[in-house]
Amino acid sequence: MEMEQTIIYAFDIFGTLIFAITGAVKGVRCKLDILGVVVFACTVGCGGGMLRDVLIGATPVAALTNSSYIIVCVLVGLAVFFLAPTFVGRWRTILFCDALGLGVFTALGVAKGAMYGIGPVGQLLCGVFSAVGGGVIRDIMSRSVPSVLTSDFYATASLIGGVIYLLLERTSLGLLGKFLACTFLVLAIRLIAIKFKFHLPVAETALPVDDYLTMHRP
Amino acid sequence: MEMEQTIIYAFDIFGTLIFAITGAVKGVRCKLDILGVVVFACTVGCGGGMLRDVLIGATPVAALTNSSYIIVCVLVGLAVFFLAPTFVGRWRTILFCDALGLGVFTALGVAKGAMYGIGPVGQLLCGVFSAVGGGVIRDIMSRSVPSVLTSDFYATASLIGGVIYLLLERTSLGLLGKFLACTFLVLAIRLIAIKFKFHLPVAETALPVDDYLTMHRP
């Protein structure tokens, strides 16, 4: 049991770190000052987990009771800020981090949901919220359209990972195995989707598009 | 008592369905892909209730513990997506759904607030938050100005419905009666306000308007 806690904790810190990087890089790209970058790193790194904890009632939320999360985010924010010229342009690295974080937080959300006794659909949703929450907050705060809405196979990847995790729960596979399987599956789906530019169908409608949303669509 | 639970539950599912429709239609109008439409349906359908549950401490929130809510939203999202060309243009239908959902969730919020022992002003607020929350999330995510801020008699309608519900609590009227009265009153106020273009007064100010907000005002 203690082993399981350690695994979950390690994944949680890792996912937080990964997402904090994407937040900090977004902050640098938006020309925020050093503190804005750190705030963004914290918001994106801890946002999804906070949302998950609040929805399942795990309060005070983990990011407040355990200071490691915030410390990790602050350090990441500072590091990205000072090393910005070196790697902000590496867009592929950022996309990779984002995909990895998506996988880690999906597994975490599904696992943590189970601890609070919610059913499989709830667990699935809990996984998607954890995975997608931080990014949605990042996008809303920087006034981008949330990529969960426009990126094909973003929430879908998280959802498929969550389903696999639930299926693996019925096998004798250990926690670490389930976490790794879910994480790498989500990562793989995201990378393949980005590489081959998978597109989900868009509904046909003769209506003029609500162009405010699409105007700045990335 | 069990009868009351059933009534509340039926209204809750109905309101979720109605709001999910408005979310899915907004998604189609914004040219989101199939999953984006489903995510939008879920967010709008469950958002107000989640906000309410989190604020009163009813966690894990209902949308996670009971899978019916999400299943309803997913089905609505898919249905709207595939039937989009047929009815996305029916703007009046959407406005009607939105007004109906507003009424249902006002009654639900006020009733659920009472169960958690908060006073009448808190109950009222709880009703307005439930009713308005999903729509605000929808508007923020699609980068529209929240209609609760610009639509005249939107939150007002919910507020008046909430007051009536609180007054009816002092009578011998049953739960179903209170729910129906509140719902139809809110619906009526909204429809009359839309029909006759009621406007609430706007403050006079010689200052230049913060035009970013008003630029895309619908």
Add this chain to the structure above:
Amino acid sequence: MEMEQTIIYAFDIFGTLIFAITGAVKGVRCKLDILGVVVFACTVGCGGGMLRDVLIGATPVAALTNSSYIIVCVLVGLAVFFLAPTFVGRWRTILFCDALGLGVFTALGVAKGAMYGIGPVGQLLCGVFSAVGGGVIRDIMSRSVPSVLTSDFYATASLIGGVIYLLLERTSLGLLGKFLACTFLVLAIRLIAIKFKFHLPVAETALPVDDYLTMHRP
């Protein structure tokens, strides 16, 4: 102990009132109608506290259990609406109110965090969230870039105030003393930062700026 509760309560109501003013003025500047202004006053006045209460698990949140908060916000909203021509133009007054509210809510957040047994880093974060939450909600709803991201020394001021509060906790200073010290320190930092236009460093990057964010930067 009862004395302490009274002090905390008084500061809470005062901070709510101050932030409600900034919300209502923003509403008037955005040409919202009377109810929109009141909604904005409530959202900004109570938003930060609600966020804090939800994150630490103090539910139902204070703004729902105690009707004074909402009543104060509604009255402020109405007052600002009717007196708008007189003082909406007084931009300095608004900045002063915002700075004062920032200080009050920082102290409140740190103090309330301690009651729920979270460590010093969590308390600090709780202070910043309380202080900054209402303003972020206001800015997102009115589609401005959250000033916490662009204003230099906004979250920083709150953070420094929080650190001082934590240091003072180790002294024999009473609650009122800690509250006043924290509030006035934050207020002073903000005012000095505004007056002398302090700027925090911005990361150097050769990349084109994400101009959507900066386009409307105030």
